Amino acid sequence: MDKRLDSLAAAVAPIKDGSSVMIGGFGSAGIPFGLIDALIAQGARDLTIITNNAGAGETGVARLLKENRVAKVVCSYPRSPGSIWFERRFEAGQVALEVVPQGTLAERIRAAGAGLGGFLTPTGYGTLLAEGKETRVIDGVGYVMEAPLPADFAILRAERGDRWGNLSFHATARNFNPVMAMGSKHATAEVRHLSAGPLDPEDVVTPGIFVQSLVEYAVRP
Amino acid sequence: MDKRLDSLAAAVAPIKDGSSVMIGGFGSAGIPFGLIDALIAQGARDLTIITNNAGAGETGVARLLKENRVAKVVCSYPRSPGSIWFERRFEAGQVALEVVPQGTLAERIRAAGAGLGGFLTPTGYGTLLAEGKETRVIDGVGYVMEAPLPADFAILRAERGDRWGNLSFHATARNFNPVMAMGSKHATAEVRHLSAGPLDPEDVVTPGIFVQSLVEYAVRP
Amino acid sequence: MTPRTDAQIAARIAADIPDGSYVNLGIGKPTHVASHVPEGREVIYHSENGIIGTGPTPPEGEEDVELIDASKRYVTANPGAAFFEHCDSFAMMRGGHIDIAVLGAYQVAENGDLANWATLDETFPPAVGGAMDLVVGVPTILVMMKHTDRAGAPKLLERCTYPLTGLGVVSRVYTDLAVLDVMADGFRLVELSPGCDLDGVRAVTAARIHT
Amino acid sequence: MTPRTDAQIAARIAADIPDGSYVNLGIGKPTHVASHVPEGREVIYHSENGIIGTGPTPPEGEEDVELIDASKRYVTANPGAAFFEHCDSFAMMRGGHIDIAVLGAYQVAENGDLANWATLDETFPPAVGGAMDLVVGVPTILVMMKHTDRAGAPKLLERCTYPLTGLGVVSRVYTDLAVLDVMADGFRLVELSPGCDLDGVRAVTAARIHT
Numbered sequence: 001m002d003k004r005l006d007s008l009a010a011a012v013a014p015i016k017d018g019s020s021v022m023i024g025g026f027g028s029a030g031i032p033f034g035l036i037d038a039l040i041a042q043g044a045r046d047l048t049i050i051t052n053n054a055g056a057g058e059t060g061v062a063r064l065l066k067e068n069r070v071a072k073v074v075c076s077y078p079r080s081p082g083s084i085w086f087e088r089r090f091e092a093g094q095v096a097l098e099v100v101p102q103g104t105l106a107e108r109i110r111a112a113g114a115g116l117g118g119f120l121t122p123t124g125y126g127t128l129l130a131e132g133k134e135t136r137v138i139d140g141v142g143y144v145m146e147a148p149l150p151a152d153f154a155i156l157r158a159e160r161g162d163r164w165g166n167l168s169f170h171a172t173a174r175n176f177n178p179v180m181a182m183g184s185k186h187a188t189a190e191v192r193h194l195s196a197g198p199l200d201p202e203d204v205v206t207p208g209i210f211v212q213s214l215v216e217y218a219v220r221p
Numbered sequence: 222m223d224k225r226l227d228s229l230a231a232a233v234a235p236i237k238d239g240s241s242v243m244i245g246g247f248g249s250a251g252i253p254f255g256l257i258d259a260l261i262a263q264g265a266r267d268l269t270i271i272t273n274n275a276g277a278g279e280t281g282v283a284r285l286l287k288e289n290r291v292a293k294v295v296c297s298y299p300r301s302p303g304s305i306w307f308e309r310r311f312e313a314g315q316v317a318l319e320v321v322p323q324g325t326l327a328e329r330i331r332a333a334g335a336g337l338g339g340f341l342t343p344t345g346y347g348t349l350l351a352e353g354k355e356t357r358v359i360d361g362v363g364y365v366m367e368a369p370l371p372a373d374f375a376i377l378r379a380e381r382g383d384r385w386g387n388l389s390f391h392a393t394a395r396n397f398n399p400v401m402a403m404g405s406k407h408a409t410a411e412v413r414h415l416s417a418g419p420l421d422p423e424d425v426v427t428p429g430i431f432v433q434s435l436v437e438y439a440v441r442p
Numbered sequence: 443m444t445p446r447t448d449a450q451i452a453a454r455i456a457a458d459i460p461d462g463s464y465v466n467l468g469i470g471k472p473t474h475v476a477s478h479v480p481e482g483r484e485v486i487y488h489s490e491n492g493i494i495g496t497g498p499t500p501p502e503g504e505e506d507v508e509l510i511d512a513s514k515r516y517v518t519a520n521p522g523a524a525f526f527e528h529c530d531s532f533a534m535m536r537g538g539h540i541d542i543a544v545l546g547a548y549q550v551a552e553n554g555d556l557a558n559w560a561t562l563d564e565t566f567p568p569a570v571g572g573a574m575d576l577v578v579g580v581p582t583i584l585v586m587m588k589h590t591d592r593a594g595a596p597k598l599l600e601r602c603t604y605p606l607t608g609l610g611v612v613s614r615v616y617t618d619l620a621v622l623d624v625m626a627d628g629f630r631l632v633e634l635s636p637g638c639d640l641d642g643v644r645a646v647t648a649a650r651i652h653t
Numbered sequence: 654m655t656p657r658t659d660a661q662i663a664a665r666i667a668a669d670i671p672d673g674s675y676v677n678l679g680i681g682k683p684t685h686v687a688s689h690v691p692e693g694r695e696v697i698y699h700s701e702n703g704i705i706g707t708g709p710t711p712p713e714g715e716e717d718v719e720l721i722d723a724s725k726r727y728v729t730a731n732p733g734a735a736f737f738e739h740c741d742s743f744a745m746m747r748g749g750h751i752d753i754a755v756l757g758a759y760q761v762a763e764n765g766d767l768a769n770w771a772t773l774d775e776t777f778p779p780a781v782g783g784a785m786d787l788v789v790g791v792p793t794i795l796v797m798m799k800h801t802d803r804a805g806a807p808k809l810l811e812r813c814t815y816p817l818t819g820l821g822v823v824s825r826v827y828t829d830l831a832v833l834d835v836m837a838d839g840f841r842l843v844e845l846s847p848g849c850d851l852d853g854v855r856a857v858t859a860a861r862i863h864t
Contacts, residue, residue, distance in 0.1 A: 001462050001484050001522070026702040026739075027725035028718050079780035080725075099779055102701065103743030103786035107337070110740050114529075115536030115579045117341030117357075117364035119332070122789040123747060126820040128771070129781065136338075142820075143338035164486075164495070164522030168423070171736055172703045173719040178738040182533060197521075202389070203424070204524035205738070207494050209464050209486070209539050220718065222673050222695050222733070247491040247528075248514035249507050300569040301514075320568055323490065324532030324575035331529050335740075336747030336790045343578040344536060347609040349560070350570065363609075385697075385706070385733030392525055393492045394508040399527040403744060418732075425735035426527070428705050430675050430697070430750050441507065 003165040003208065004194060005215045008038035011188040015044045015153050018071075022109065022154035022180040022187075023051040023061060030173030031060050034190045034217040035155040040064060046071040050109070050151055052102065052176055056082035065089050074149070076102035101129060104146055106179055112150035113182030113210070121146055154184035158206070158214075161191035165208030166199045174205065181210040190217035224386040224429065225415060226436045229259035232409040236265045236374050239292075243330065243375035243401040243408075244272040244282060251394030252281050253378040255411045255438040260376065261285060267292040271330070271372055273323065273397055277303035286310050295370070297323035322350060325367055327400055333371035334403030334431070342367055375405035379427070379435075382412035386429025387420045395426065402431040411438035444637045445618035451586055453478040455544055455616050458584070459485055466490070466535065466576060468545035468558075469513040472586050475544050486522070488540055490572040492531050495523025512572065535572065536579035543580040545573065547587045547615075549602040552628035552649040554612045556585065557604035568605070577608030589617035589646055596648035598622070598629060619643050620651075628652060655848045656829035662797055664689035666755055666827050669795070670696055677701070677746065677787060679756035679769075680724040683797050686755050697733070699751055701783040703742050706734025723783065746783065747790035754791040756784065758798045758826075760813040763839035763860040765823045767796065768815035779816070788819030800828035800857055807859035809833070809840060830854050831862075839863060 005011050012035055015021060021039070025031030040063060047070050054073050055061030064070050065085040073095055078086050089095040100108065101123045111119055124130045125142035134145040156177045159170035167189055169177060181187040187210060194216035226232050233256055236242060242260075246252030261284060268291050275294050276282030285291050286306040294316055299307050310316040321329065322344045332340055345351045346363035355366040377398045380391040388410055390398060402408040408431060415437035446454065448471055456478035459465060466488045467473050476498070479485050487496040489511040496511055497518035505516040519525075534540055549557040556577055560568035577583055590596055598615065614632070615622045620643050621632040630652040634640060644651055657665065659682055667689035670676060677699045678684050687709070690696050698707040700722040707722055708729035716727040730736075745751055760768040767788055771779035788794055802808055809826065825843070826833045831854050832843040841863040845851060855862055 001486065027721050029702070029721050030719065077780045077782045099781055101781050101785040102739075102783040103747055106739035106743055107335075110533075111340070113537045113539075114328075114533035115343060115538060116328070117343065117359050117362065119340040120338030121747070122336060122338065123785045125789070126817060127785065128816045129785070138338050141338065162522060166522065166524055169736070171423075171717060171720040171730070172700070172722075174736055174738045175703050176739050179740050182537065182539075198523070201493070201495065201519050201523040201525050202392075204526075207524035207526060207530070207534075208522065209488070209494055209534055222697065248510050250491070250510050251508065298569045298571045320570055322570050322574040323528075323572040324536055327528035327532055331744075334748045334750075335744035336749060342536065344574045346578070347606060348574065349605045350574070383733060387733065387735055390525075392506060392509040392519070393489070393511075395525055395527045396492050397528050400529050403748065403750075419734070422704070422706070422730050422734040422736050425737075428735035428737060428741070428745075429733065430699070430705055430745055 002163045003211065003213050004163050005213050008034050008190065008215055008217060009042065011035060011213055011215045012039045012042050014186060015039060015042065017044050018046045019044060019153055020048040020050060020151040022151045022184050023049060024156040024175065024177035024180050026052050026175040030157050030175050030177050032155045032157040032190045033060055034219065035188065036060050036064060039155065040067050040069065045069050048072045048074065050074045050149065052076055053080055054078040054083050054086035056080045065095065070095050072096040074098045074100060076100055076105050099129065106176060108146055108149035109179045109183035112148035113179065116148060118145055118147050151184045152186065154180040154187040156181060156187060156189040158189045158191045160193045160199060161189060161214045162195050162198045164198065165211030165214055166204040167206040167211060168199060168203050169205055178206045181206045186212045188212060189214040192218055192220060223384045224432065224434050225384050226434050229255050229411065229436055229438060230263065232256060232434055232436045233260045233263050233376065235407060236260060236263065238265050239267045240265060240374055241269040241271060241372040243372045243405050244270060245377040245396065245398035245401050247273050247396040251378050251396050251398050253376045253411045254281055255440060256376040256409065257281050257285060261288050261290065266290050269293040269295065271295045271370065273297055274301055275299040275304055275307035277301045286316065291316050293317040295319045295321060297321055297326050320350065327397060329367055329370035330400045330404035333369035334400065337369060339366055339368050372405045373407065375401040375408040377402060377408060377410040379410045379412045381414045381420060382410060382435045383416050383418065383420045385419065386432035386435055387425040388427040388432060389420060389424050390426055399427045402427045407433045409433060410435040413439055413441060446635045448474060451616050451618060454621065455584055455586060456480065459542055463541045464488060464539065466540050466543040466580065468543065470546050472544040472546060473513055488534060490531055492526050492528065493519060493523060495520040532575050535575045538579055538581060540580045542582045542584060543576045544584045544586055547585045547597065548604050549597050549599055550585055550612050550615050551599050551602045554610040554624040555602050556607045556612050557602040558607050560605040562604060573607050577611040582613045583611050585612050585615045587617055589619040596646055598647045598649055600649045622651065657846045659685060662827050662829060665832065666795055666797060667691065670753060674752045675699060675750065677751050677754040677791065679754065681757050683755040683757060684724055699745060701742055703737050703739065704730060704734060706731040743786050746786045749790050749792060751791045753793045753795060754787045755795045755797055758796045758808065759815050760808050760810055761796055761823050761826050762810050762813045765821040765835040766813050767818045767823050768813040769818050771816040773815060784818050788822040793824045794822050796823050796826045798828055800830040807857055810859045833862065
């Protein structure tokens, strides 16, 4: 078994127009900048992007928005300092937005990856974000029923990887990357150090069963 | 912050008659034999034990049953070769049994630890173990609604720990230990190597926030 | 008529498992499948207790009491293995990440229903373990079993009489007498064990066998 | 009247946080609380993006672009810290494991309702982040804010007019003018900022203040 690929372009090649794509990262940490640039070069459009932040500046998710590749963003935090491309596209009605509380976003992705049909969370109960959703009260606590959130693809960033697809991460670059590997049908990772030899089985954070391909990309942002 | 205790006895001291107690381990791996023996010496009775196997031979969970400390067992696999004490108590009507599919057991404990109100799982749909439970069909797949399973206490086994309560594990001794730390109100761990210095933050499997106390117990079964 | 031995059934199953598959072997006889993987194929084994990349039994004296499989046998970790906790382990199963599971069975019905966790004996506490999670999540469920029970009664039935593990989940059944697929209209013969004849197999099967 | 500065409010909050607490500091001004922990107390900070044991800003030139807090500022890891992924991070919040959260607010109502994620301006895409998860799971929610908004309008109200973050979740509010507890019957004065008088505070509060 060897899941290593030679290029970022090969890693994003299967992504199609209209695909749903999870993108790992939070702030500057754990964002797969190399794979995002390769995805822009590849040309896929009308993407549904599932990610925590809608990008800032001119790189990463912001660049996908700038290049008009995104039909919809599902995220918890679209409004960051410098998220001008998201704001521009949103105000022009060029991109749809689904705001999901951050913990619910992670848990919905996990539910998809873990084969669950949904879950009850207290998060958002009684708020605007629960409108139209099934709710119930158990022992005096209100809960909202949330559905799994799967995706066709995930593009991720990791610190180390091996040919079996096992991944480990650096510091707070872990964030959404492991759960997105689990929740997507096809996960690919750019990895700072990619080895032919195996990671120590105790150090693996994301087992390779959740990862379909990976490629070395040594640049740290 | 220093969560280290001097003795196994101190670790199990807070457990009361009638407490619910999660016990980590699967087969011979990750069972807190030291803490179980200390709990027997401590004397608490009428315990509800939440664990994967109902014990075998004369040690561990089997010894708790032999000593008549257990009112109820919640587990996935009560019947193992040599589980004579469970069978004896069960046939005599001295212990109640709730059989839960193994993945549902882990996930119910996690739901309790993660503050979720329940979840829909396909596991057990249409079977005896779903009788009397809420079910629904989504996109042609049947699901059972399962409730969180919390406990007053968890007794766990880990390989390494530090004074902040951070834990890491050895090989397949990980099993239920991390999720039980999360799902119980008060988790205590016997740890093979316990240090005053910190674990590497990348190597921590169970962050200390989920662990209330820990004690060194170097014996490996 | 020369019914297949357990080793021969295991080898027959191993022949059907593609290179690069992620496979869970149920406790008991299905664990033998790992010894029969054809040369040149890499199969990665998942054990529900928290390892993927489960390797063979260690040499005597090198056992690690905390490195075991779901059958509680001592195992090793192959290169590329990973350890994880129970929620992640069952996410692999329930979430469709494992390709194939090989399970034992008390009964299999022609609609794919599987009974492998409880009998009708109520004094015998039932033990479900991970079987129900496996069958709902793993897309290909292979069953390895004797064609009949110890009393000679059929285990392939129109409908199971024992409590079910899962509904309509079995893809293929490998017995000492035959290999059968579960199709929309019931069992379909894939092959007979060497020297077995179809009438003989039908005589110990309590459901129709299409050919 | 000398309203408290942000640093003074932060110090006042820090004084209320017991030794050994697990604390989440919301993005923006609440992060200042960490600089004011009284001598001899160990407080462990959780950042939603996957670290517990968050330490102070690193010296210039030693920043790690992948070691940041929820405000996306460079941080360090204190001894005893741990890194983890997002589901675990939010289990800590939602599951009641974190003792205290300090959050900013647009509005707080006398029934403990909190509004801190969206205004009524519909051209402004609302950003909820982790706020809704924090308020449902953390048993003690402390709010750090100005007593009035930039236009001088009260932020302490009988009922919030902005979209809610959580219902009945706030325990205590620390403003430049006063510290107030949220009780069953509404706001109760804990203390006034030095030189502030109760009538002056009541004049900029759109709810009753019990004493």
